[in-house]
Amino acid sequence: MKFNELMKNDFILLDGATGTMLQKSGLKLGEIPETLNITRPETVIDIHKQYIESGTQILTTNTFGANSYKMKNSGYTVQELIGAAVKNARSAAGDKALVALEIGPIGQLLEPAGSLSFDEAYEYFKEEILAGQDTDIIFFETFTDLLELKAGVLAAKENSDKPVVASMTFEKNGRTFAGVSVASAAITLEGLGVCALGVNCSLGPDELAPIVKEFTEWTSLPIFVKPNAGLPDPNSNTYNVTAEDFAESMDKITDYGTVKLVGGCCGTTPDYIKALKKVIDNKNYKKASPKKDTAVCSATTAVEINQPRIIGERINPTGKKLFKEALINNDIDYILSQAISQIKAGADILDVNVGLPEIDEKDMMVRVIKALQSVVDVPLQIDSTKPDVLEAALRVYNGKPIINSVNGEEKSLNAVLPLVKKYGATVIGLTLDEDGIPKTAEGRFNIAKRIVERANKLGIPSKDVYIDCLTLTVSAEQPACKETLKALHRVKTELGCKTCLGVSNISFGLPNRELINHIFLTMALEEGLDLPIINPNDELMTGAVRAYKVLADIDKNSKNFIESYNEIKTEKPKIVSSHISLTDAIINGLKSEAASLTEKALESKDAMEIVNGELIPALDKVGADFESNKIFLPQLIQSANVAQSCFEVIKKHLSKNDNTPVSKGKIILATVKGDIHDIGKNIVKVLLDNYGYTVVDLGRDVAPKVIVKTAIDMDIKLIGLSALMTTTLKSMEDTIALARKTPELINPDGSSKVIFFVGGAVLTEDYAKKIGADYYCKDAKESVDTAKKVFDN
Amino acid sequence: MIVLTEINRAEALRYLGAGKVELNESMEALMNSCERDILKAVSPKYLYKKIPLENSGLLIGNSINEHLKNCGEAVLMCATIGAEVDKLIRSASVTDMAKAVVIDAFASAAAEQVCEKAEKLIKEENPDKYFTWRFSPGYSDYPIELQEKFLNILDAPRKIGLCVNESSLLTPTKSVTAIIGVSDKPLEKKRRGCAGCNLRKTCQYRKSGERCEV
Structure with missing residues (x-):
């Protein structure tokens, strides 16, 4: 029997806990469960057999922790342990059940929470997968970090042709320990091409029910559910849900639809599987279709593109002197601060472009993606013209990103779309090709159609292709604006795709650009624009999107609009006096005052004179106060921050006058x-x-x-x-x-x-x-x- | 389950070296906003297990043997306030380092509070026993590398997402592992001293004539 044939059944019955059963058969404190595959194979085989007798159709090998990191002190190699485990499972299964290679987390946290890199994680998984070739399917279970699971799924896909099932462990609040949301898990794993996905461990079936329900809203793939036998008692380590109650709860869960692979995790025994079998033998599988629209996500946050969403465009060196400088100096914090300010201003998604001839774009892109996902929650849009840069970023991206972009050129279609498919991303399709940008709406629509057809051929759904009908400069080509909007409308209504547009190009060469940008954005929204790519720090633009959502009846009861403009003011220290010196402003931590005082000072004084005459002495005074315990560390840093805002002003002033910025080394x-x-x-x-x-x-x-x-x-x-x-x-x-x-x-x-x-x-x-x-x-x-x-x- | 409703501010201030400093208004405001942020981000979790000490492989070095003298059993424990706090500190490090430093100190204080609460629960559940104070790997000559063993015995990576990296650093970072000796008979009162502490040469508290009292 092959897994694909088994999937034609209504339900697939999995096994229950291995660890619980091993403990019952006398696992000693500190003894490594995986070593029993070699030291006591008969015990392991006996447990497998008990599950087969209960009706289990896929046995999982006793290899949850069999990676070379966890097994380093076991006395055995991964090959020995997994080899023995597979043999044990096979001998118990015979032709009555399939055997799944069980893979659990490595046991070390990945960056940024820990120090294990994505590539190291990949290698650990690869070793397990190669050692477990004589299995029918691969089960990844109990994961809490989506990126670690992604490393595993990619290792499986790239080193075997077996079907892959991926399951994560959630807490009651619907998040994993690493903060991964159900939506993010569902859409990321579906994108990566697993054949089933779901949830196991940590909670009993009743507590897991709402989480499973949420999965059904986000995925159409078969769902995998293996709850614990309730919650453990910390002292006796026994679980509080009986086999009968377990089965009854699972009966409800399988009613949600889409749930297909069922079994048990910690605390469950062959009795639970027997009881579960009775439930599924009497019912039919229901396929439910997910309610949600196309979505992109980070590990924690999914953004459904069911309404206009703002893509922030500021992480991009084009035309930005300070940004270029930051890239050349490896100043990642500058880029992160750009990200945070855009999110505060209202960006839902951030575009990330670090292309600069002077730097290694691939290396920088990976570093920036890693850094961004260590501090921000919004999904990212990976923006590069180079396929190798896109792929490097796609590998380490934790979630489902947007790729910016593919276009109608054969070369681009061939290079980019396979990446979109393999890594489960969404993609922006630019309506241009070898012949340039068509003048007419018709021409652009045709390219869009071609891009979508090619994507569909590879298995990328139309809803995951976001078409950009391209904004041309209205001062150069006045009729072009209407063509863009016409094309956008057709793409939206006839192709069923989402649309995006970089907006600010429209006004190039005109006075009062803001006004043109803002009206154009409003017009485009009305034609069906889903993803405006704008500078979210431009209040008029962000405000236009917010206002549009109120007027188009998207923002119900104007809730978000009101929240955006009714922000509770944060506590601010009272300003002691309006006539303070720059030195006092630094010492007292008054940031905006210090910056404006610096600006004023620059009108009459030389930059270095301000630095050496005021900023440095003020910092020295603060430093001395710190040393003599008059002030404490946060105050020292706050003063330093204020000084930094003064330095920023000076830097800007100098770069405007084309002087080299002051650097002391x-x-x-x-x-x-x-x-x-x-x-x-x-x-x-x-x-x-x-x-x-x-x-x-x-x-x-x-x-x-x-x-x-x-x-x-x-x-x-x-x-x-x-x-x-x-x-x-x-x-x-x-x-x-x-x-x-x-x-x-x-x-x-x-x-x-x-x-x-x-x-x-x-x-x-x-x-x-x-x-x-x-x-x-x-x-x-x-x-x-x-x-x-x-x-x- | 442990819920934190407030952070021990005096403790956090001591970590920041502000024992003798008077807070100005802007520092007071910073403290308030940091406390709010951290209370939102913490997700306190702990595990413990009572084990017999004989053949446990955990009695390595003089100090632990001295510490657990007269104890037949011990409680292994670990606690964390979760990974979200680390993210909060990282994000604050980008936008406002002063805030990051304060949040870091609050987080350390919060982790200590979780340990105290866990310890209280452990003692309540063993009413007729006597306990030593919490002794952690890395203290004195007790090898920090044992943290991995502690976590494995407690099944901490799977149960509460607490791991250790190859340098024996706990991740999430605001986490603790410890061992508490358990005895049926009253134990000699001992207190944690500076003599066994690895930080005694550089300790800021000692320099100013204080004690860290952890």
Whole structure:
């Protein structure tokens, strides 16, 4: 029997818990359940057989934790353990049941919550999949991190041709420990091409019911449900739902429709499976169709495109001097701050474009995607003209993204659409081809149609293709605007696709651009525009979308509109006096006052005079107060932040006048390999930034070779390293040692070109010396003193 | 289940080194908004298990043997306030570092509160027993690498999403593992001292003549 044939049945009966049964047969404390495949195969086979006798149609192997990370101290290899497990399951199953290779989470958190990378996770799964080739199907169960599960599903798809089932574990609030929502799990996994998806473990069937119900709204794939036998008693480790009650609850759950693969998780035994069998033997499978429209998502947040949604366009270097500079200097925080401000202003989705000739776009795209998904919740739109950049980003993206873009050119269709299909993304289709942009609506509609047909051929549904009918500049081609809108309307009504438009191009070359943009946006919305790509910080544009949703009866009772304009004002400190000096503003943490005072000062004073005469002395005063315990750390940082806003003003002023921005020297900062506590490093960064140093922040968990390479590539001589734990001090030592023996970092006289300063809770002056650091800094303030000394300023 | 309704602000301030500093108005406002943010983000969870110490493989080093002297059993415990808090700190680090620092301190205080509440529950459930204080891997000569073993015994990765990375750092970061000795007879009162602490050389509290009292 093949899995595909089994899927023709109304229901498929799975097994119950393995762990619970092993515990009952005397698993010792600390004993690794997977080793029993080898040490006591008869016990494992007996459990399998009991399930077969209860009616189980697919047995799962006893390999939940059989990855080389978890098994490192087991005394066996993954190949040995999985090989034995598969053999045991096969011998019990005979021709009565199929065998599923059971794969659980690796047991270490992926970035950004932990330090395991996507590629490392992929390798762990690949090893398991290759070891379990003699199975019929692959079950991923009990996952809480969608990205880890994605690594697993991709490893399965790329290293075997077996069907894949993916199941996650949710808490009562409808989220996994990692915050993954049901909607995000459903649409991401369906996109990745699993053959069934669902939920197992953590809760009993009654608590899982609403979660299963939500799954049915988001997916048309068969749903997999394996609840626990209720909740465990922490002392006795027994569960509170009986086999009969379990079956009764599952009867209700299977009524929702779409639920097809059923079994039990922790606490369930062959009795539960027997009871469950009675329920499903007497009923028919119901297929329900999901209610939801096309949607994109991050791991936590799904955005259904059932109404106009704003795509923020600001993460893009085109025409932005500061953004370009940030990309060249690896200033990821600048990009993150752009993201956060767009979300605050009302963006639902963010476009991400980091294409710049001077940088490695692929590497930067992956870094930016990872960084963005570590701090923001909105879905992302991956924007690049290069297919290899798109693919690299698609792999590490945690959710279902939009790809920007494909167009009607043969080359583009062939390169981009297969990526859309493989990674389960949605895509923007531009209505242009080898012959350029058609002048007429008819021409653009035809290209749209062709793109959609080609997508359908690969199995991409029309609803996941978002057509962009292209905005042309009205001052150059006045009739074009109406053609764009006409094409948009036809695409929406005749092809059943969603539509998007970059809006602001329309007004190029005209005065009062805002007005034109805003009216054009309103016209397009009325023609059926779903995804305006705009600058959300432009209040008139965001406001137009909000107002449209009220007037089009989308925003019921104007709820969102009212919320957007009735924001509760946050507590703000009272301003003591309106006649304060710049120095006072910095010391008292008054950000906007300080910025405007700086602007004023620039009218009469030279930039460096302000920096050296006011900003730095004010910071020194704050630093001294900090050292003498007059103020505490957050105040020190707040003052530094205020100084930063002053520096921003000065930087802008200088770049406007085409002067090089003030920099007192370049410094690399990094939290070393293996360490993910980076708050200390971040504090140091803020202070150094505000004393006018250019900080290249490499982030946390940074490998020695990355630090050394950056020092060489960017010609930087001062490097600050941070480590919190005794266990990661070794990485600090390794980094310094690597730099000391790297020829590019050694002067002709044999001395080192780079200077290291180090800090962190467990470090001491002595230890810093021992590992070859040049300076030990006990706090952020000392880092600044060290930088001053090194750069002699 | 443990629910936190407020954060021990005095404790958080001490972490921030503000024991002797008078808060100005803007700091007061920052504290308030950070406390609100963190209460929204925390998702406190804990696990514990009472185990016999003999052949547990957990008595490594002098300090733990000294600590658990006269205890036949021990409670292994772990606690976390969840991954959302780490995200909150990361996001604040981008927009406002002062806020990030305050949230970080509140988060540490919150994790400590969860431990205290869990410890209270453990004691309530074992009314006729006597306990030592919480001793954590990484303290004195007790190997931090044992955290992984603690988590495995407690099945923490699966049950509460608490893992450890290859450098023995707990993830989510605001988490704790600990062992509490259990005895049928009263135990000699001992207190945590600085002598066994790995941070004694750099400790800011010690420098200012205080104690961290954790």
